[in-house]
Amino acid sequence: MKQFIILIIVFLFACAYSYPNEECNIIRVIDGDTIICDIDGWSEVLGKNISVRMRDCDSPEIRSTDAAEKSLGLYAKNELIDKIGNSKNVSLRNIGRGKYFRLVADVYLNNEKLTCFENKLAYATPSYKCGTKTKCSQMSSCSEALFYLKSCGLSKLDRDHDGIPCESICN
Secondary structure, three states: OHHHHHHHHHHHHHHHOOEOOEEEEEEEEEEOOEEEEEEOOOOHHHHOOEEEEEOOOEOOOOOOOOHHHHHHHHHHHHHHHHHHOOOOEEEEEEEEEOHHHOEEEEEEEOOEEEOOOOOOOOOOEOOOOOOOOOOHHHOOOHHHHHHHHHHHOOHHHOOOOOOOOOOOOOO
């Protein structure tokens, strides 16, 4: 029992620990919001071939059974690959642990923060919340409309039922 309590305390400490800024050697892009990289100076266990998720970004899932979401997820992945280009290094700032104990960080390329909106990573959505918006005219972006369609069940945003909401702003 004592070992279990110690393990929980260590786990909680690791989740709350704030890591220093680090340089990351990109191995590959997983999807529109996640990269795999090696972090210089970190141990093989903690910093090699590690998944890093971009903070406040949630791209559509590539492994989705929904064809439209899968297509948008692949598009978001390709946009991130294009943005990173031939660069093999990015800076990780504000590093922490997130859900599933994975690393979550602000990712910078050439001192420019990679985010969903600033770099227009296609259809990647920041953390929206279902609310009072019900019409395409109320949406500020295609990513917001996609969020309302997929996460809030606002099916009237997709009049032709092709999985893409608000055709006027998502084309």
